[in-house]
Amino acid sequence: MTSTKLDLVCILDGCTRLRKARGRCPYHYEKARLAGEFGEPGKECQVESCHRKHAAKGYCQPHYDEYRHELRKRRSSPNPKQHLIYLRSLVGVPADGPTEDQRRRWALQEAS
Ligand SMILES: [Zn+2]
Numbered sequence: 001m002t003s004t005k006l007d008l009v010c011i012l013d014g015c016t017r018l019r020k021a022r023g024r025c026p027y028h029y030e031k032a033r034l035a036g037e038f039g040e041p042g043k044e045c046q047v048e049s050c051h052r053k054h055a056a057k058g059y060c061q062p063h064y065d066e067y068r069h070e071l072r073k074r075r076s077s078p079n080p081k082q083h084l085i086y087l088r089s090l091v092g093v094p095a096d097g098p099t100e101d102q103r104r105r106w107a108l109q110e111a112s
């Protein structure tokens with residue numbers, strides 16, 4: 001009877017490393033994957049747990065569509081907080097609001 005330990009070892013002859021995926025150790029899995037043995041030559045989608053073929057910008061087609069959709073959404077609706085920071089920067093006010101000094105000066109200006 002063969003030991004169960006053997007089932008955990010890389011299927012490649014002479015390799016004693018532990019299996020990671022597809023019966024291969026990390027080293028042989030990566031080698032086979034890069035060689036296109038799993039029908040996925042070259043790059044894969046950068047999204048973790050996604051193993052679809054790379055299409056564009058590091059993503060597979062569905063994830064790339066999602067990514068583009070997300071970009072368009074961000075461009076069409078500017079963050080109101082970012083907009084406020086932008087307006088403040090135009091008049092020389094720090095991003096987190098006017099300083100004590102600025103407040104005092106404005107109060108004086110209004111009083112005069
Ligand atoms: Zn191996």
Ligand SMILES: [Zn+2]
Nearest residue numbers: 045050060063
């Ligand atoms: Zn993907």
